[in-house]
Amino acid sequence: MPPVAESSLEVREDFPIFARRFDGRPLIYLDSAATSQKPEVVISALTDHLRNHNANVHRGVYALAQEADAAFDLAREKIAAFTGAQRQGTIFTKNVTEAINLVAYSWGRANIGSGDAVLITEMEHHANIVPWQILCRERGATLRYLKVDERGELSLEALESELARGDVRLVAFTHVSNVLGTINPVAEMTARVRAAGAVSLVDGAQAVPHMPVDVDALGADFYGWTGHKALGPTGIGVLHARPEILDGMEPFLTGGDMISSVDFQSATWNELPSKFEAGTPMIAEAVGLAAAVDYLCALDMTRVRVHERSLTAYMLERLAEVPGLRVVGPPEAEGRGGLASFTIEGMHPHDVAELADRGGVCIRAGHHCAQPLMRCLGVGATARASVGVYNDAADIDALVAALHAGREVFGLGGS
Amino acid sequence: MDDLYRDYILEHYKRPQNFGELDPRDLEALEHNPLCGDELGVHIRVKDGRIDELRFHGHGCAISQAAASIASEELKGMELQDVGRLDADWMIELLGIPVSATRRKCALLNLKVVRGAVTGDDSWPTGSA
Numbered sequence: 001m002p003p004v005a006e007s008s009l010e011v012r013e014d015f016p017i018f019a020r021r022f023d024g025r026p027l028i029y030l031d032s033a034a035t036s037q038k039p040e041v042v043i044s045a046l047t048d049h050l051r052n053h054n055a056n057v058h059r060g061v062y063a064l065a066q067e068a069d070a071a072f073d074l075a076r077e078k079i080a081a082f083t084g085a086q087r088q089g090t091i092f093t094k095n096v097t098e099a100i101n102l103v104a105y106s107w108g109r110a111n112i113g114s115g116d117a118v119l120i121t122e123m124e125h126h127a128n129i130v131p132w133q134i135l136c137r138e139r140g141a142t143l144r145y146l147k148v149d150e151r152g153e154l155s156l157e158a159l160e161s162e163l164a165r166g167d168v169r170l171v172a173f174t175h176v177s178n179v180l181g182t183i184n185p186v187a188e189m190t191a192r193v194r195a196a197g198a199v200s201l202v203d204g205a206q207a208v209p210h211m212p213v214d215v216d217a218l219g220a221d222f223y224g225w226t227g228h229k230a231l232g233p234t235g236i237g238v239l240h241a242r243p244e245i246l247d248g249m250e251p252f253l254t255g256g257d258m259i260s261s262v263d264f265q266s267a268t269w270n271e272l273p274s275k276f277e278a279g280t281p282m283i284a285e286a287v288g289l290a291a292a293v294d295y296l297c298a299l300d301m302t303r304v305r306v307h308e309r310s311l312t313a314y315m316l317e318r319l320a321e322v323p324g325l326r327v328v329g330p331p332e333a334e335g336r337g338g339l340a341s342f343t344i345e346g347m348h349p350h351d352v353a354e355l356a357d358r359g360g361v362c363i364r365a366g367h368h369c370a371q372p373l374m375r376c377l378g379v380g381a382t383a384r385a386s387v388g389v390y391n392d393a394a395d396i397d398a399l400v401a402a403l404h405a406g407r408e409v410f411g412l413g414g415s
Numbered sequence: 416m417d418d419l420y421r422d423y424i425l426e427h428y429k430r431p432q433n434f435g436e437l438d439p440r441d442l443e444a445l446e447h448n449p450l451c452g453d454e455l456g457v458h459i460r461v462k463d464g465r466i467d468e469l470r471f472h473g474h475g476c477a478i479s480q481a482a483a484s485i486a487s488e489e490l491k492g493m494e495l496q497d498v499g500r501l502d503a504d505w506m507i508e509l510l511g512i513p514v515s516a517t518r519r520k521c522a523l524l525n526l527k528v529v530r531g532a533v534t535g536d537d538s539w540p541t542g543s544a
Contacts, residue, residue: 347477348474348475348476348477348480349451349476350451350453350476350478350518350521351420351476351477351478354419354518355420358417365451366450366451366452367451367452371452374452380451380452380453380454380474380475381451381452381453409417409420409425410420410425410477411425
């Protein structure tokens with residue numbers, strides 16, 4: 001029997017921003033898919049590091065530098081453990097975008113050639129499209145797309161037929177769609193990719209903050225996620241990869257810290273993960289993200305997922321009451337992450353978001369950096385409401401009330 | 416009454432003036448709002464150095480559609496050399512509603528596309544406000 005969902009995790013007080021008032025009203029934040037709010041423990045870990053332990057890492061001999069080293073190393077241990085990854089296979093990047101660019105540049109340039117194909121899907125974020133467009137153009141390779149069906153899902157059979165063509169070297173896809181909410185069957189997909197002798201890359205930006213993720217069990221060769229959507233600071237992302245595959249790759253960004261030795265004409269590379277972290281790394285941000293994963297571990301990611309799934313089910317049910325509202329993506333909360341994108345007949349999504357704000361509700365509108373998907377859906381834009389650990393059913397009620405009120409402003413009738 | 420979504424704004428949104436296409440046409444341009452993916456194009460027929468006919472096409476929010484509709488009435492009959500001198504202040508004043516920084520591009524997209532068609536300058540219109 002599935003665990004009973006809690007209507008609220010009762011953690012809002014842990015997040016200082018919710019003490020703010022906007023024209024006297026509380027903050028109703030339904031935009032966690034864009035970025036999450038930060039708990040006090042993350043903010044104080046960051047400031048404590050900057051106040052009390054700040055020094056550059058690596059090679060400092062004084063006590064303060066050793067404290068910074070220890071804090072940075074511990075942060076990486078915790079962040080790697082959070083997703084079941086190895087320390088040497090856990091590289092800090094600026095964000096998922098940089099993680100994907102790293103793979104496209106370092107792995108892609110060495111392994112994708114003329115006549116090869118890169119397979120992605122129609123539901124990708126621009127971050128998982130544009131690097132492959134550039135790589136394919138540069139290498140004379142082909143970029144192909146797995147279709148999204150009318151339920152907003154991918155087909156394993158379609159993946160198999162694409163792989164059977166024999167030219168696919170890399171398959172890159174999102175774990176959870178930032179528009180449709182679809183949770184893709186990652187393990188089933190990576191198993192097929194591996195069996196075909198290809199390499200897989202998974203964009204976990206919308207998954208890691210919201211559900212238990214074990215990158216080892218998922219079997220992806222590359223798995224990226226970002227700190228700021230997972231209650232951590234901006235400026236730090238994570239790329240997980242098997243150390244063997246990283247060992248065989250040339251570096252991406254080059255300079256200080258990533259070298260073993262530098263001669264006048266050449267250099268040799270540092271060991272993992274430093275080989276892929278040129279320059280002073282994001283030290284305070286890593287400490288902040290480690291505090292965020294500590295916080296999430298204490299909450300228990302299974303409990304987080306159960307809570308957010310139950311809220312999403314409630315959101316889907318309540319949104320269906322709004323006349324003219326159409327939700328895109330899987331119809332059931334079971335197969336989706338904590339978000340719903342929708343359109344309302346007679347109102348542009350930007351106006352929907354603006355009018356939601358009149359009701360004190362923060363939602364996002366636009367193409368969500370997924371313009372090819374928008375074209376497949378036949379819309380220019382959607383509005384999107386997304387939940388986090390701090391949301392509860394009352395937030396969804398406020399959204400639905402604001403949408404009704406917005407329709408009235410636009411003079412749209414009751415049905 | 417809503418400050419932004421006033422009756423005349425919604426009226427122009429629902430029934431925009433001078434929307435459609437012109438064939439033949441003398442000038443045209445198409446622009447996107449990179450923030451939201453909205454698209455607005457214009458077709459213009461010129462007679463004696465003036466805008467004789469003008470039609471917008473595309474899709475966008477209430478602010479961008481209403482702004483195009485309202486501007487279209489002013490633009491018809493305007494001398495081409497005057498179009499290049501129109502700035503953001505002209506558009507915002509014409510629209511007559513408080514436009515926040517985030518919605519500014521919605522309001523200015525039509526002027527950007529018209530100036531692009533007439534003068535080739537496709538930069539975002541600026542102003543003092």
